[in-house]
Amino acid sequence: MNAIEVRQLTRRFGDFTAVDDLSFSVGRGEIFGFLGSNGAGKSTTIRMLCGLLRPSSGTAVVGGVDVGADPEGVKRRIGYMSQRFSLYEALTVDQNITFFGGVYGLGRERLEARRAFVLEMAGLRGREKTLTRTLSAGWRQRLALGCAILHEPPIVFLDEPTGGVDPLSRRRFWLLIDQLADEGITILVTTHYLDEAEHCHRIAVIDAGRLAAMGTVAELKQLLAGRPIVEVRAGEPVAAMRALEAMPEVEKTSMFGTTVHAVLRAAGAAPGHLVGRLQEAGVAVSSCEVVEPSLEDVFLDLVERSAS
Ligand SMILES: Nc1ncnc2c1ncn2[C@@H]1O[C@H](COP(=O)(O)OP(=O)(O)OP(=O)(O)O)[C@@H](O)[C@H]1O
Ligand SMILES: [Mg+2]
Numbered sequence: 001m002n003a004i005e006v007r008q009l010t011r012r013f014g015d016f017t018a019v020d021d022l023s024f025s026v027g028r029g030e031i032f033g034f035l036g037s038n039g040a041g042k043s044t045t046i047r048m049l050c051g052l053l054r055p056s057s058g059t060a061v062v063g064g065v066d067v068g069a070d071p072e073g074v075k076r077r078i079g080y081m082s083q084r085f086s087l088y089e090a091l092t093v094d095q096n097i098t099f100f101g102g103v104y105g106l107g108r109e110r111l112e113a114r115r116a117f118v119l120e121m122a123g124l125r126g127r128e129k130t131l132t133r134t135l136s137a138g139w140r141q142r143l144a145l146g147c148a149i150l151h152e153p154p155i156v157f158l159d160e161p162t163g164g165v166d167p168l169s170r171r172r173f174w175l176l177i178d179q180l181a182d183e184g185i186t187i188l189v190t191t192h193y194l195d196e197a198e199h200c201h202r203i204a205v206i207d208a209g210r211l212a213a214m215g216t217v218a219e220l221k222q223l224l225a226g227r228p229i230v231e232v233r234a235g236e237p238v239a240a241m242r243a244l245e246a247m248p249e250v251e252k253t254s255m256f257g258t259t260v261h262a263v264l265r266a267a268g269a270a271p272g273h274l275v276g277r278l279q280e281a282g283v284a285v286s287s288c289e290v291v292e293p294s295l296e297d298v299f300l301d302l303v304e305r306s307a308s
Contacts, residue, residue, distance in 0.1 A: 001064065003028045003155050003186035004049065008058035011044050011294040020209035021058070026202075028154075031181045032093050032234060033200030037303055042084055049188070050080045062156050063149040076104075079148040080158040083163070083190075088131035088146050093124055095122070096132055096147055111150075116144030121176060138169025145176065149185075153203075154182065159191040162196060174199050178285035192297045205302050212302045215297055222300060224293040227251065229292045230271050232260045233292045235284040237269040243281040246272065254300050261297060 004026040011019040020039040026032040034042045049060050051071030063077035080086075087096050095211045097118055101111040119125045122142035132140060141161060149156060158177075162170045169269040174196060179244040181187055181201075189200065197203055198217055205220070213220055234240035237260050241253045244262045250264045262274070271288045278285050 002026060003030070003060040003063060004032075004188065005081075006049070006058070007060070009045065009048060009060050010057045011041075011048060012052065012056045012232055015172075018209055019048070022206075022211055023058075024204055024210075024211065026186055028186055028204065029181050029184045031177060031187045031189065031200045032204060033197045033203040034188065035192075035194070035197055035203055035299060036206035042206055043159050045206070046159050046188065046190070047079075049074075050078055050157055051075045052080075075149075077153055077155060077221075079151070079153040081144050081148040081156075082159045083159040084207070086095050087132050087140060087147065090131070092131055093119075093143060094128040096143060097150065097247045100147040100150050105130070106151060114150050114152075118150065122146045136167045136169075138172070141165050141169065141173060142176070149180070150174050154184070155186045156188070158187065160190050160192065160252055162191060162193065162229055170196065193297060199279065204289060205299060207303050211263060213298075220295065220298045221293050223298055226267055228264045228267055229293050230262045230264060230274060230291045231296070232257075232262065232274070232278070232287055233258070233287045234260070234278065234283060235286070238279075240278060240283045240285070243278050243283050244274070252304070256296070256299075261291075263297070
């Protein structure tokens with residue numbers, strides 16, 4: 001049986017459809033990523049899967065429990081880290097753990113065992129009496145994860161867990177996620193960092209409430225098969241972008257830092273031709289080559305295509 005089974009899940013707010021006919025399933029021990037622009041409907045979907053928000057239509061079965069029929073039953077079987085960390089800032093590390101232990105109804109012995117686990121996992125030993133609001137974002141994030149899994153849920157929902165956290169802490173956090181998945185825990189996670197999305201076993205790209213694409217990173221990259229990406233470095237990237245966009249074989253361009261990626265309409269156009277014409281247009285090109293598509297190329301392609 002799948003850990004999460006979603007069928008035609010829909011949520012409307014008045015006339016506005018925030019989540020539109022979503023269907024997908026997530027296997028046990030899978031790290032499943034949700035990618036989408038701001039307002040795509042990721043948090044709304046997660047809140048429905050956690051039994052916090054009623055679906056307008058469709059069904060979701062999480063850990064064998066139908067979220068519409070038994071939202072309380074779902075809450076007991078899952079861990080949830082909301083987009084705004086759900087810790088109490090005015091409490092100490094220890095007090096937060098005790099508080100969440102109470103919420104999940106842990107007995108004293110189990111709470112103490114789990115407290116030791118969380119302090120270890122989060123690297124917070126020795127900081128038990130520290131006020132949560134004075135912890136750095138990385139510690140707070142690991143404590144929030146620990147509190148969300150105090151009751152050892154088999155399924156965990158993480159809504160943008162790494163927002164505002166430095167790269168080193170993000171790495172450390174993803175090591176924890178990988179460990180949880182290795183233990184058979186199912187993780188559904190949203191992120192805006194595409195490098196993080198590469199950790200996910202499978203990814204769903206959500207755009208305006210709908211499923212735009214789903215698959216492994218390799219499968220998603222296949223969506224650009226037959227449309228090569230040419231990476232151009234030039235003295236003036238904006239001028240290069242304009243010149244590329246005027247060329248008939250270029251479908252579209254996007255800026256990647258100081259380089260420009262051009263998606264070609266078809267394979268075959270040699271980058272050398274592009275260089276010649278860029279130079280004719282007065283653009284000083286330092287390099288121009290076909291590159292493997294990144295997840296960001298795929299994401300921009302999917303999201304822009306549906307917006308136009
Ligand atoms: N309670 C609500 N009432 C009305 N509209 C809502 C409500 N909750 C969410 N929305 C709208 O639904 C859409 C989806 O919101 P949601 O928070 O799910 O997006 P998201 O993908 O999580 O975005 P972000 O990346 O910014 O967190 C947005 O347009 C939002 O304004
Ligand atoms: Mg959100």
